[in-house]
Amino acid sequence: MNGRSPRVLVIGAGVSGLTTAVLLAERGCHVRIRTTEYPGETTSAVAGAIWGPISSGPRERTVAWARRSHGRFLELANEPGTGVHLALGTVASREPIAATRPEETRLMTDLRACEPGELPHGFTAGARATLPLIDMPRYLDYLTRRFREAGGELLRSQVPSLSDAAGESRIVVNCTGVGARELVGDAGVLPVLGQHVVVENPGIAEYFVELSESGRWASYMPHGDRLVLGGVAVPYAWDRVPDREVTAGILRRCAEIRPELRDTPVREEIVGLRPRSESVRLKVEHYEGARIVHNYGHGGDGVAVSWGCAHEAAELATDE
Template identity: 40%
Template sequence: MAVVGGGVVGLTCALELARAGHRVRLLTADPVERTTSAVAAALWSPYRAFPMASVLRWAAVSLEVLTTLAGRADTGVALRPGVVVHRGGGPDERWSAAPGRRPASPGELPAGAPAGTRCVLPVVDTGRYLPWLLAACRAAGVAVEQRRVTRWDDVPGDVVVLAAGLASGPLLDDDSGVPVQGQVVRLADPGLTGWLLDEDHPEGLTYVVPRGTDVVCGGTAVEGATGTDPDPAVEAAVLTRVRALVPELRDAPVLSRAVGLRPGRPAVRLERVGSGGRPVVACYGHGGAGVTLSWGCAAEVVALV
Protein backbone atom coordinates (compact mmCIF):
# COMPACT_ATOMS: atom_id res chain seq x y z
CA MET A 1 0.00 0.00 0.00
CA ALA A 2 1.04 3.62 -0.43
CA VAL A 3 0.84 6.74 1.72
CA VAL A 4 0.97 10.01 -0.23
CA GLY A 5 2.33 12.89 1.84
CA GLY A 6 5.52 13.28 3.85
CA GLY A 7 4.47 15.85 6.45
CA VAL A 8 3.68 14.98 10.04
CA VAL A 9 0.29 13.40 9.21
CA GLY A 10 1.59 11.26 6.35
CA LEU A 11 4.64 10.11 8.32
CA THR A 12 2.54 9.19 11.35
CA CYS A 13 0.02 7.30 9.21
CA ALA A 14 2.83 5.39 7.48
CA LEU A 15 4.43 4.48 10.80
CA GLU A 16 1.22 3.24 12.39
CA LEU A 17 0.26 1.25 9.27
CA ALA A 18 3.69 -0.41 9.24
CA ARG A 19 3.39 -1.20 12.93
CA ALA A 20 0.01 -2.78 12.18
CA GLY A 21 1.69 -5.19 9.77
CA HIS A 22 1.19 -3.51 6.39
CA ARG A 23 3.88 -3.14 3.72
CA VAL A 24 4.01 0.60 3.20
CA ARG A 25 5.58 2.88 0.61
CA LEU A 26 5.61 6.60 1.47
CA LEU A 27 5.64 9.09 -1.40
CA THR A 28 6.67 12.62 -0.42
CA ALA A 29 7.06 15.68 -2.63
CA ASP A 30 9.60 17.30 -0.31
CA PRO A 31 12.18 16.32 2.30
CA VAL A 32 10.87 16.68 5.84
CA GLU A 33 12.71 19.93 6.49
CA ARG A 34 10.85 21.60 3.61
CA THR A 35 7.32 20.51 4.53
CA THR A 36 4.70 22.79 6.05
CA SER A 37 5.05 20.74 9.25
CA ALA A 38 8.64 21.98 9.61
CA VAL A 39 7.44 25.58 9.98
CA ALA A 40 4.98 24.85 12.80
CA ALA A 41 5.55 26.05 16.34
CA ALA A 42 3.98 22.67 17.15
CA LEU A 43 2.51 23.37 20.54
CA TRP A 44 -0.30 20.84 21.13
CA SER A 45 -3.23 23.06 20.16
CA PRO A 46 -6.46 22.20 18.28
CA TYR A 47 -6.17 25.29 16.08
CA ARG A 48 -8.33 25.95 12.99
CA ALA A 49 -9.49 22.34 12.65
CA PHE A 50 -13.09 21.10 12.52
CA PRO A 51 -15.50 19.56 13.50
CA MET A 52 -14.72 20.15 17.14
CA ALA A 53 -16.08 16.86 18.53
CA SER A 54 -13.86 14.78 16.22
CA VAL A 55 -10.92 17.14 16.63
CA LEU A 56 -11.00 16.83 20.42
CA ARG A 57 -11.16 13.03 20.15
CA TRP A 58 -8.16 12.85 17.79
CA ALA A 59 -6.27 15.46 19.80
CA ALA A 60 -6.72 13.48 23.03
CA VAL A 61 -5.07 10.44 21.44
CA SER A 62 -2.15 12.56 20.23
CA LEU A 63 -1.81 14.19 23.65
CA GLU A 64 -1.33 10.79 25.25
CA VAL A 65 1.23 9.64 22.66
CA LEU A 66 3.18 12.91 22.68
CA THR A 67 3.26 12.90 26.48
CA THR A 68 4.84 9.45 26.34
CA LEU A 69 7.33 10.56 23.68
CA ALA A 70 8.36 13.49 25.87
CA GLY A 71 10.12 10.97 28.08
CA ARG A 72 12.57 10.19 25.29
CA ALA A 73 15.46 12.56 24.60
CA ASP A 74 15.69 11.74 20.88
CA THR A 75 12.15 12.74 19.85
CA GLY A 76 12.30 16.52 20.25
CA VAL A 77 9.10 16.46 22.34
CA ALA A 78 9.03 18.21 25.74
CA LEU A 79 6.30 18.95 28.26
CA ARG A 80 6.26 22.64 29.07
CA PRO A 81 3.97 24.83 31.17
CA GLY A 82 2.31 27.86 29.67
CA VAL A 83 -0.71 30.13 29.48
CA VAL A 84 -3.61 30.30 27.03
CA VAL A 85 -4.96 33.86 27.13
CA HIS A 86 -8.75 34.33 27.15
CA ARG A 87 -10.01 37.72 26.03
CA GLY A 88 -13.74 37.09 26.29
CA GLY A 89 -16.40 34.41 26.31
CA GLY A 90 -14.92 32.36 29.13
CA PRO A 91 -12.61 29.30 28.98
CA ASP A 92 -12.31 27.45 25.69
CA GLU A 93 -13.43 23.78 25.60
CA ARG A 94 -10.36 22.89 23.55
CA TRP A 95 -8.26 23.02 26.71
CA SER A 96 -10.57 20.91 28.88
CA ALA A 97 -8.27 17.86 28.63
CA ALA A 98 -5.02 19.76 29.17
CA PRO A 99 -2.96 18.34 32.06
CA GLY A 100 -2.68 20.55 35.12
CA ARG A 101 -5.36 22.91 33.82
CA ARG A 102 -6.29 25.76 36.18
CA PRO A 103 -7.10 29.47 35.94
CA ALA A 104 -3.97 31.55 35.43
CA SER A 105 -3.14 33.89 38.30
CA PRO A 106 -2.75 37.63 37.61
CA GLY A 107 1.00 37.28 37.95
CA GLU A 108 1.07 34.60 35.25
CA LEU A 109 -0.80 36.69 32.68
CA PRO A 110 0.89 39.10 30.27
CA ALA A 111 0.15 42.81 30.49
CA GLY A 112 -3.38 43.62 29.36
CA ALA A 113 -4.67 40.04 29.37
CA PRO A 114 -7.92 39.71 31.37
CA ALA A 115 -7.84 35.94 32.01
CA GLY A 116 -6.22 32.71 30.96
CA THR A 117 -5.70 29.01 31.51
CA ARG A 118 -2.46 27.62 32.89
CA CYS A 119 -1.59 24.08 31.80
CA VAL A 120 1.24 21.77 30.76
CA LEU A 121 1.34 20.69 27.10
CA PRO A 122 3.68 18.96 24.66
CA VAL A 123 5.93 21.26 22.65
CA VAL A 124 7.36 19.56 19.57
CA ASP A 125 10.65 20.73 18.10
CA THR A 126 9.87 19.80 14.51
CA GLY A 127 13.52 20.14 13.49
CA ARG A 128 14.20 17.08 15.64
CA TYR A 129 10.80 15.39 15.68
CA LEU A 130 10.27 15.05 11.92
CA PRO A 131 13.65 13.37 11.32
CA TRP A 132 12.93 11.09 14.30
CA LEU A 133 9.54 10.20 12.82
CA LEU A 134 11.10 9.55 9.41
CA ALA A 135 13.76 7.32 10.98
CA ALA A 136 11.05 5.44 12.91
CA CYS A 137 9.20 4.84 9.64
CA ARG A 138 12.28 3.43 7.97
CA ALA A 139 13.06 1.26 10.99
CA ALA A 140 9.52 -0.13 10.77
CA GLY A 141 10.08 -1.11 7.14
CA VAL A 142 8.48 1.85 5.35
CA ALA A 143 10.01 2.47 1.91
CA VAL A 144 10.38 6.24 1.46
CA GLU A 145 10.46 7.77 -2.00
CA GLN A 146 10.70 11.48 -2.85
CA ARG A 147 8.27 11.99 -5.68
CA ARG A 148 5.53 14.55 -6.32
CA VAL A 149 2.22 12.87 -7.11
CA THR A 150 -0.05 14.60 -9.64
CA ARG A 151 -2.14 11.66 -10.87
CA TRP A 152 -3.27 8.31 -9.52
CA ASP A 153 -1.26 6.37 -12.11
CA ASP A 154 1.88 7.60 -10.31
CA VAL A 155 0.87 5.84 -7.07
CA PRO A 156 1.74 2.15 -6.54
CA GLY A 157 -0.10 -0.25 -4.27
CA ASP A 158 -3.55 -1.77 -3.89
CA VAL A 159 -4.63 0.71 -1.17
CA VAL A 160 -3.76 4.41 -0.91
CA VAL A 161 -3.78 6.77 2.06
CA LEU A 162 -3.93 10.37 0.87
CA ALA A 163 -2.35 12.67 3.46
CA ALA A 164 -0.69 15.34 1.35
CA GLY A 165 -2.17 18.48 2.90
CA LEU A 166 -3.12 21.09 0.31
CA ALA A 167 -2.01 18.79 -2.51
CA SER A 168 -4.65 16.21 -1.54
CA GLY A 169 -7.81 17.91 -2.78
CA PRO A 170 -6.88 18.14 -6.47
CA LEU A 171 -6.30 14.38 -6.59
CA LEU A 172 -9.92 13.81 -5.50
CA ASP A 173 -11.49 16.72 -7.39
CA ASP A 174 -12.09 18.39 -4.04
CA ASP A 175 -11.77 22.19 -4.23
CA SER A 176 -12.79 22.86 -0.62
CA GLY A 177 -9.22 23.25 0.64
CA VAL A 178 -7.74 26.69 1.20
CA PRO A 179 -4.22 27.73 2.23
CA VAL A 180 -3.97 29.57 5.54
CA GLN A 181 -0.64 31.37 5.47
CA GLY A 182 1.39 31.47 8.67
CA GLN A 183 4.59 33.43 9.23
CA VAL A 184 6.98 32.84 12.13
CA VAL A 185 10.25 34.28 13.34
CA ARG A 186 12.61 32.28 15.52
CA LEU A 187 14.54 34.08 18.25
CA ALA A 188 17.37 32.92 20.48
CA ASP A 189 15.91 31.51 23.69
CA PRO A 190 16.90 33.71 26.65
CA GLY A 191 15.80 30.96 29.06
CA LEU A 192 12.01 31.18 28.94
CA THR A 193 10.30 28.64 31.16
CA GLY A 194 6.87 28.64 29.51
CA TRP A 195 4.92 29.23 26.32
CA LEU A 196 2.17 31.78 25.65
CA LEU A 197 -0.80 31.53 23.28
CA ASP A 198 -2.98 34.58 22.58
CA GLU A 199 -5.24 33.76 19.63
CA ASP A 200 -7.54 36.76 20.19
CA HIS A 201 -4.89 39.43 20.64
CA PRO A 202 -6.42 42.67 19.31
CA GLU A 203 -3.52 43.15 16.91
CA GLY A 204 -3.49 39.57 15.61
CA LEU A 205 -2.71 35.96 16.47
CA THR A 206 0.25 35.88 18.86
CA TYR A 207 2.22 33.00 20.30
CA VAL A 208 5.58 32.44 21.95
CA VAL A 209 6.84 28.85 22.07
CA PRO A 210 10.30 28.25 23.59
CA ARG A 211 12.10 25.10 22.52
CA GLY A 212 15.35 25.35 24.49
CA THR A 213 17.65 26.65 21.78
CA ASP A 214 15.14 28.95 20.09
CA VAL A 215 11.71 30.51 20.53
CA VAL A 216 9.13 30.25 17.76
CA CYS A 217 7.19 33.52 17.62
CA GLY A 218 4.12 34.21 15.54
CA GLY A 219 2.07 34.65 13.88
CA THR A 220 -0.42 35.09 11.09
CA ALA A 221 -3.39 33.18 9.65
CA VAL A 222 -4.09 34.72 6.24
CA GLU A 223 -6.74 32.65 4.50
CA GLY A 224 -6.18 32.32 0.76
CA ALA A 225 -2.64 33.72 0.72
CA THR A 226 -0.18 31.54 -1.19
CA GLY A 227 3.17 33.30 -0.81
CA THR A 228 5.95 31.59 1.12
CA ASP A 229 8.47 34.44 1.36
CA PRO A 230 8.69 36.14 4.77
CA ASP A 231 7.33 39.70 4.81
CA PRO A 232 9.59 42.07 6.80
CA ALA A 233 6.63 44.28 7.80
CA VAL A 234 4.70 41.28 9.11
CA GLU A 235 7.76 40.12 11.02
CA ALA A 236 8.17 43.55 12.60
CA ALA A 237 4.53 43.50 13.73
CA VAL A 238 4.90 40.00 15.19
CA LEU A 239 8.02 41.03 17.09
CA THR A 240 6.29 44.11 18.45
CA ARG A 241 3.44 41.98 19.80
CA VAL A 242 5.52 39.20 21.30
CA ARG A 243 8.06 41.54 22.89
CA ALA A 244 5.27 43.56 24.51
CA LEU A 245 3.77 40.38 25.97
CA VAL A 246 7.11 38.74 26.87
CA PRO A 247 9.63 41.48 27.74
CA GLU A 248 12.44 38.91 28.11
CA LEU A 249 12.48 38.72 24.30
CA ARG A 250 13.24 42.40 23.72
CA ASP A 251 16.96 41.83 23.13
CA ALA A 252 16.78 38.29 21.75
CA PRO A 253 18.36 38.14 18.28
CA VAL A 254 16.57 36.69 15.27
CA LEU A 255 17.88 33.26 14.29
CA SER A 256 15.64 32.44 11.33
CA ARG A 257 12.25 33.03 9.77
CA ALA A 258 9.76 31.01 7.72
CA VAL A 259 6.33 30.97 6.10
CA GLY A 260 4.08 27.92 5.78
CA LEU A 261 0.70 27.25 4.21
CA ARG A 262 -1.63 25.44 6.58
CA PRO A 263 -4.07 23.04 4.85
CA GLY A 264 -7.36 24.73 5.73
CA ARG A 265 -10.71 23.08 5.07
CA PRO A 266 -14.27 23.42 6.49
CA ALA A 267 -13.72 19.98 8.09
CA VAL A 268 -10.94 17.44 8.31
CA ARG A 269 -11.58 14.83 5.66
CA LEU A 270 -11.00 11.38 7.13
CA GLU A 271 -12.96 8.71 5.31
CA ARG A 272 -12.82 5.86 2.80
CA VAL A 273 -13.35 6.88 -0.80
CA GLY A 274 -12.73 5.23 -4.15
CA SER A 275 -10.49 6.57 -6.89
CA GLY A 276 -8.61 4.98 -9.76
CA GLY A 277 -10.21 1.62 -9.10
CA ARG A 278 -8.58 1.29 -5.65
CA PRO A 279 -9.66 1.95 -2.08
CA VAL A 280 -8.43 5.33 -0.89
CA VAL A 281 -8.46 6.64 2.66
CA ALA A 282 -8.50 10.45 2.65
CA CYS A 283 -6.80 12.13 5.61
CA TYR A 284 -6.29 15.86 5.03
CA GLY A 285 -7.53 19.34 5.91
CA HIS A 286 -5.98 19.52 9.40
CA GLY A 287 -5.67 23.31 9.39
CA GLY A 288 -3.23 24.50 12.03
CA ALA A 289 -3.38 21.27 14.03
CA GLY A 290 -1.41 18.68 12.06
CA VAL A 291 0.89 17.69 14.91
CA THR A 292 -1.96 17.90 17.40
CA LEU A 293 -4.22 15.54 15.43
CA SER A 294 -1.60 13.29 13.83
CA TRP A 295 -1.64 10.29 16.15
CA GLY A 296 -5.40 10.26 16.62
CA CYS A 297 -6.02 10.50 12.88
CA ALA A 298 -3.40 7.85 12.15
CA ALA A 299 -5.15 5.42 14.48
CA GLU A 300 -8.41 6.00 12.63
CA VAL A 301 -6.66 5.57 9.27
CA VAL A 302 -5.36 2.17 10.39
CA ALA A 303 -8.90 1.16 11.40
CA LEU A 304 -10.31 2.29 8.04
CA VAL A 305 -7.61 0.45 6.10
Protein backbone atom coordinates in the same frame (compact mmCIF):
# COMPACT_ATOMS: atom_id res chain seq x y z
CA MET B 1 -5.80 -7.49 7.47
CA ASN B 2 -5.10 -10.92 6.02
CA GLY B 3 -1.89 -12.94 6.39
CA ARG B 4 -0.17 -11.25 3.45
CA SER B 5 1.56 -7.95 4.08
CA PRO B 6 -0.09 -5.33 1.87
CA ARG B 7 1.78 -2.69 -0.07
CA VAL B 8 0.67 0.81 0.81
CA LEU B 9 1.47 4.10 -0.88
CA VAL B 10 1.34 7.18 1.34
CA ILE B 11 1.33 10.53 -0.44
CA GLY B 12 2.83 13.36 1.59
CA ALA B 13 5.59 13.52 4.22
CA GLY B 14 4.22 16.06 6.67
CA VAL B 15 3.18 15.05 10.17
CA SER B 16 -0.02 13.35 8.94
CA GLY B 17 1.71 11.31 6.25
CA LEU B 18 4.69 10.34 8.37
CA THR B 19 2.64 9.34 11.41
CA THR B 20 0.27 7.23 9.33
CA ALA B 21 3.19 5.64 7.47
CA VAL B 22 4.92 4.78 10.76
CA LEU B 23 1.86 2.97 12.09
CA LEU B 24 1.34 1.05 8.85
CA ALA B 25 5.00 0.04 8.56
CA GLU B 26 5.11 -1.08 12.19
CA ARG B 27 2.04 -3.24 11.51
CA GLY B 28 4.04 -5.10 8.89
CA CYS B 29 2.85 -3.32 5.75
CA HIS B 30 5.28 -2.54 2.94
CA VAL B 31 4.99 1.24 2.91
CA ARG B 32 6.34 3.73 0.42
CA ILE B 33 5.99 7.50 0.89
CA ARG B 34 6.03 9.65 -2.22
CA THR B 35 6.35 13.36 -1.59
CA THR B 36 7.29 16.58 -3.39
CA GLU B 37 8.87 17.89 -0.17
CA TYR B 38 11.05 16.13 2.36
CA PRO B 39 9.66 16.24 5.92
CA GLY B 40 11.85 19.17 6.93
CA GLU B 41 10.52 21.22 4.01
CA THR B 42 6.82 20.72 4.71
CA THR B 43 4.38 23.03 6.46
CA SER B 44 4.59 20.69 9.45
CA ALA B 45 8.21 21.71 9.98
CA VAL B 46 7.10 25.34 10.37
CA ALA B 47 4.66 24.66 13.22
CA GLY B 48 5.28 25.97 16.76
CA ALA B 49 4.00 23.38 17.86
CA ILE B 50 1.82 22.75 20.90
CA TRP B 51 -0.97 20.34 21.76
CA GLY B 52 -4.05 22.26 22.84
CA PRO B 53 -7.76 22.88 22.23
CA ILE B 54 -8.72 22.31 18.61
CA SER B 55 -10.85 24.30 16.22
CA SER B 56 -11.34 21.86 13.33
CA GLY B 57 -14.37 19.64 12.88
CA PRO B 58 -16.35 17.54 13.04
CA ARG B 59 -16.11 17.91 16.81
CA GLU B 60 -17.41 14.44 17.63
CA ARG B 61 -14.39 13.02 15.79
CA THR B 62 -11.68 15.63 16.33
CA VAL B 63 -12.02 15.50 20.12
CA ALA B 64 -11.36 11.75 20.06
CA TRP B 65 -8.39 12.23 17.73
CA ALA B 66 -6.97 14.97 19.97
CA ARG B 67 -7.42 12.84 23.08
CA ARG B 68 -5.53 9.93 21.56
CA SER B 69 -2.77 12.25 20.32
CA HIS B 70 -2.42 13.87 23.75
CA GLY B 71 -1.82 10.48 25.34
CA ARG B 72 0.82 9.60 22.78
CA PHE B 73 2.63 12.91 23.20
CA LEU B 74 2.76 12.37 26.96
CA GLU B 75 4.49 9.05 26.29
CA LEU B 76 6.89 10.56 23.76
CA ALA B 77 7.86 13.31 26.22
CA ASN B 78 9.51 10.57 28.29
CA GLU B 79 11.50 9.21 25.34
CA PRO B 80 14.81 10.90 24.47
CA GLY B 81 15.32 12.09 20.93
CA THR B 82 11.67 12.62 20.01
CA GLY B 83 11.63 16.42 20.25
CA VAL B 84 8.57 16.28 22.53
CA HIS B 85 8.65 17.83 25.99
CA LEU B 86 6.19 19.14 28.58
CA ALA B 87 6.12 22.83 29.50
CA LEU B 88 4.07 25.04 31.75
CA GLY B 89 2.74 28.19 30.14
CA THR B 90 -0.06 30.65 29.58
CA VAL B 91 -2.89 31.09 27.09
CA ALA B 92 -4.29 34.62 27.37
CA SER B 93 -6.76 36.97 25.73
CA ARG B 94 -7.31 40.72 25.57
CA GLU B 95 -11.06 39.99 25.58
CA PRO B 96 -13.17 37.99 28.06
CA ILE B 97 -12.86 34.23 27.60
CA ALA B 98 -16.01 32.14 27.22
CA ALA B 99 -16.98 30.34 30.41
CA THR B 100 -17.61 27.08 28.50
CA ARG B 101 -14.36 25.23 27.97
CA PRO B 102 -13.71 22.73 25.17
CA GLU B 103 -14.03 19.12 26.20
CA GLU B 104 -10.36 18.40 25.51
CA THR B 105 -9.27 20.81 28.29
CA ARG B 106 -10.26 18.07 30.76
CA LEU B 107 -6.97 16.41 29.83
CA MET B 108 -5.06 19.37 31.29
CA THR B 109 -4.78 18.13 34.85
CA ASP B 110 -3.21 21.32 36.26
CA LEU B 111 -5.34 23.81 34.32
CA ARG B 112 -6.25 26.92 36.31
CA ALA B 113 -7.28 30.51 35.66
CA CYS B 114 -4.58 33.18 35.74
CA GLU B 115 -4.38 35.58 38.63
CA PRO B 116 -4.47 39.25 37.52
CA GLY B 117 -0.78 39.66 38.30
CA GLU B 118 0.12 36.76 36.00
CA LEU B 119 -1.26 38.41 32.87
CA PRO B 120 0.80 40.64 30.57
CA HIS B 121 -0.23 44.27 30.22
CA GLY B 122 -3.36 44.65 28.10
CA PHE B 123 -4.64 41.11 28.68
CA THR B 124 -7.84 40.57 30.66
CA ALA B 125 -8.10 36.79 31.04
CA GLY B 126 -6.02 33.67 30.72
CA ALA B 127 -5.24 30.19 31.94
CA ARG B 128 -2.13 28.24 32.86
CA ALA B 129 -1.47 24.57 32.17
CA THR B 130 1.28 22.08 31.40
CA LEU B 131 1.07 20.96 27.77
CA PRO B 132 3.13 18.93 25.28
CA LEU B 133 5.37 21.06 23.05
CA ILE B 134 6.80 19.52 19.90
CA ASP B 135 10.06 20.69 18.33
CA MET B 136 8.95 19.91 14.79
CA PRO B 137 12.31 19.60 12.97
CA ARG B 138 13.54 17.13 15.60
CA TYR B 139 10.16 15.40 15.78
CA LEU B 140 9.90 14.91 12.02
CA ASP B 141 13.45 13.49 12.04
CA TYR B 142 12.36 11.10 14.79
CA LEU B 143 9.31 9.95 12.81
CA THR B 144 11.43 9.53 9.66
CA ARG B 145 13.98 7.39 11.51
CA ARG B 146 11.23 5.30 13.04
CA PHE B 147 9.60 4.85 9.63
CA ARG B 148 12.82 3.72 7.99
CA GLU B 149 13.69 1.40 10.89
CA ALA B 150 10.33 -0.29 10.27
CA GLY B 151 11.35 -0.90 6.66
CA GLY B 152 9.60 2.07 5.06
CA GLU B 153 10.78 3.77 1.87
CA LEU B 154 10.64 7.55 1.36
CA LEU B 155 10.95 8.91 -2.18
CA ARG B 156 11.01 12.48 -3.42
CA SER B 157 8.62 11.90 -6.28
CA GLN B 158 5.57 13.81 -7.42
CA VAL B 159 2.28 11.95 -7.70
CA PRO B 160 0.57 13.65 -10.63
CA SER B 161 -2.86 12.04 -10.21
CA LEU B 162 -4.90 9.54 -8.26
CA SER B 163 -4.76 7.33 -11.35
CA ASP B 164 -0.98 7.24 -11.04
CA ALA B 165 -1.26 6.37 -7.35
CA ALA B 166 -3.91 3.70 -7.93
CA GLY B 167 -1.73 2.19 -10.64
CA GLU B 168 1.13 1.79 -8.18
CA SER B 169 -0.74 0.41 -5.17
CA ARG B 170 -4.20 -0.90 -4.38
CA ILE B 171 -3.99 0.89 -1.01
CA VAL B 172 -3.25 4.61 -1.05
CA VAL B 173 -3.28 7.10 1.83
CA ASN B 174 -3.64 10.71 0.73
CA CYS B 175 -1.98 13.10 3.22
CA THR B 176 -1.29 15.97 0.82
CA GLY B 177 -2.69 18.92 2.81
CA VAL B 178 -3.35 21.87 0.51
CA GLY B 179 -2.04 19.69 -2.31
CA ALA B 180 -5.39 17.89 -2.24
CA ARG B 181 -6.84 20.83 -4.18
CA GLU B 182 -4.90 19.68 -7.21
CA LEU B 183 -4.55 15.94 -6.58
CA VAL B 184 -8.23 15.20 -5.95
CA GLY B 185 -9.82 18.45 -7.10
CA ASP B 186 -10.99 19.41 -3.62
CA ALA B 187 -11.66 23.15 -3.93
CA GLY B 188 -12.83 23.18 -0.31
CA VAL B 189 -9.24 22.98 0.93
CA LEU B 190 -7.77 26.47 1.16
CA PRO B 191 -4.32 27.68 2.16
CA VAL B 192 -3.93 29.79 5.28
CA LEU B 193 -0.43 31.21 5.39
CA GLY B 194 1.42 31.07 8.68
CA GLN B 195 4.76 32.73 9.43
CA HIS B 196 7.05 32.20 12.40
CA VAL B 197 10.30 33.76 13.49
CA VAL B 198 12.90 31.49 15.09
CA VAL B 199 15.23 33.26 17.53
CA GLU B 200 17.90 32.24 19.99
CA ASN B 201 16.27 31.43 23.30
CA PRO B 202 17.43 33.90 25.97
CA GLY B 203 16.36 31.49 28.71
CA ILE B 204 12.58 31.33 28.39
CA ALA B 205 11.16 28.03 29.63
CA GLU B 206 7.41 28.71 29.44
CA TYR B 207 5.19 28.96 26.38
CA PHE B 208 2.75 31.78 25.71
CA VAL B 209 -0.19 31.88 23.28
CA GLU B 210 -2.46 34.86 22.66
CA LEU B 211 -6.05 34.04 21.73
CA SER B 212 -7.08 36.35 18.92
CA GLU B 213 -9.43 36.36 15.95
CA SER B 214 -7.60 39.21 14.22
CA GLY B 215 -5.26 36.99 12.23
CA ARG B 216 -2.24 38.37 14.16
CA TRP B 217 -1.16 37.43 17.66
CA ALA B 218 1.78 36.96 19.98
CA SER B 219 3.10 33.52 20.85
CA TYR B 220 6.37 31.89 21.73
CA MET B 221 7.28 28.23 22.07
CA PRO B 222 10.57 27.21 23.75
CA HIS B 223 12.44 24.31 22.20
CA GLY B 224 15.78 24.18 23.93
CA ASP B 225 18.10 26.85 22.58
CA ARG B 226 15.57 28.00 19.98
CA LEU B 227 12.35 29.92 20.47
CA VAL B 228 9.60 29.91 17.84
CA LEU B 229 7.69 33.21 17.75
CA GLY B 230 4.31 33.78 16.10
CA GLY B 231 2.09 34.39 14.55
CA VAL B 232 -0.22 35.23 11.66
CA ALA B 233 -2.99 33.58 9.66
CA VAL B 234 -3.41 34.95 6.13
CA PRO B 235 -6.14 33.15 4.14
CA TYR B 236 -5.90 32.43 0.40
CA ALA B 237 -2.14 33.16 0.29
CA TRP B 238 0.27 30.90 -1.60
CA ASP B 239 3.57 32.80 -1.44
CA ARG B 240 5.92 31.08 1.02
CA VAL B 241 8.51 33.86 0.95
CA PRO B 242 8.86 35.43 4.44
CA ASP B 243 7.46 38.95 4.72
CA ARG B 244 9.77 41.36 6.58
CA GLU B 245 6.86 43.46 7.82
CA VAL B 246 5.19 40.37 9.25
CA THR B 247 8.47 39.42 10.94
CA ALA B 248 8.78 42.89 12.44
CA GLY B 249 5.21 42.68 13.76
CA ILE B 250 5.79 39.29 15.35
CA LEU B 251 8.98 40.47 17.03
CA ARG B 252 7.29 43.62 18.29
CA ARG B 253 4.26 41.83 19.75
CA CYS B 254 6.38 39.20 21.49
CA ALA B 255 8.82 41.78 22.88
CA GLU B 256 5.91 43.69 24.42
CA ILE B 257 5.27 40.59 26.52
CA ARG B 258 8.89 39.51 27.05
CA PRO B 259 11.23 42.55 26.79
CA GLU B 260 14.32 40.32 26.63
CA LEU B 261 13.22 39.37 23.10
CA ARG B 262 13.91 42.87 21.75
CA ASP B 263 17.56 42.15 21.05
CA THR B 264 17.66 38.38 20.71
CA PRO B 265 19.30 37.21 17.44
CA VAL B 266 16.99 35.96 14.69
CA ARG B 267 17.94 32.54 13.31
CA GLU B 268 15.38 32.21 10.54
CA GLU B 269 11.97 33.25 9.23
CA ILE B 270 9.76 30.35 8.16
CA VAL B 271 6.47 30.14 6.26
CA GLY B 272 3.93 27.34 5.80
CA LEU B 273 0.46 26.87 4.34
CA ARG B 274 -2.12 25.45 6.72
CA PRO B 275 -4.74 23.33 4.88
CA ARG B 276 -8.03 24.86 6.03
CA SER B 277 -11.28 23.02 5.35
CA GLU B 278 -14.81 23.01 6.74
CA SER B 279 -13.95 19.66 8.28
CA VAL B 280 -11.13 17.16 8.30
CA ARG B 281 -11.48 14.71 5.45
CA LEU B 282 -10.72 11.26 6.84
CA LYS B 283 -12.62 8.70 4.81
CA VAL B 284 -12.31 5.90 2.24
CA GLU B 285 -12.87 6.31 -1.49
CA HIS B 286 -12.73 3.45 -3.97
CA TYR B 287 -11.07 4.59 -7.16
CA GLU B 288 -9.92 2.58 -10.19
CA GLY B 289 -9.65 -0.60 -8.17
CA ALA B 290 -7.74 1.00 -5.30
CA ARG B 291 -8.74 1.84 -1.76
CA ILE B 292 -7.95 5.54 -1.25
CA VAL B 293 -7.85 6.74 2.36
CA HIS B 294 -7.98 10.52 2.58
CA ASN B 295 -6.40 12.15 5.64
CA TYR B 296 -6.13 15.90 5.11
CA GLY B 297 -7.76 19.26 5.84
CA HIS B 298 -6.61 19.59 9.47
CA GLY B 299 -6.00 23.35 9.33
CA GLY B 300 -3.80 24.44 12.22
CA ASP B 301 -4.61 21.28 14.21
CA GLY B 302 -2.55 18.81 12.21
CA VAL B 303 -0.05 18.08 14.97
CA ALA B 304 -2.65 18.07 17.75
CA VAL B 305 -4.75 15.36 16.07
CA SER B 306 -1.97 13.56 14.20
CA TRP B 307 -1.87 10.29 16.16
CA GLY B 308 -5.63 9.95 16.42
CA CYS B 309 -6.08 10.55 12.70
CA ALA B 310 -3.19 8.26 11.82
CA HIS B 311 -4.63 5.37 13.82
CA GLU B 312 -7.99 5.73 12.11
CA ALA B 313 -6.39 6.11 8.68
CA ALA B 314 -4.28 3.00 9.25
CA GLU B 315 -7.36 1.02 10.28
CA LEU B 316 -9.24 2.17 7.18
CA ALA B 317 -6.28 1.31 4.95
CA THR B 318 -5.97 -2.26 6.20
CA ASP B 319 -9.65 -3.06 6.81
CA GLU B 320 -10.28 -5.81 4.30
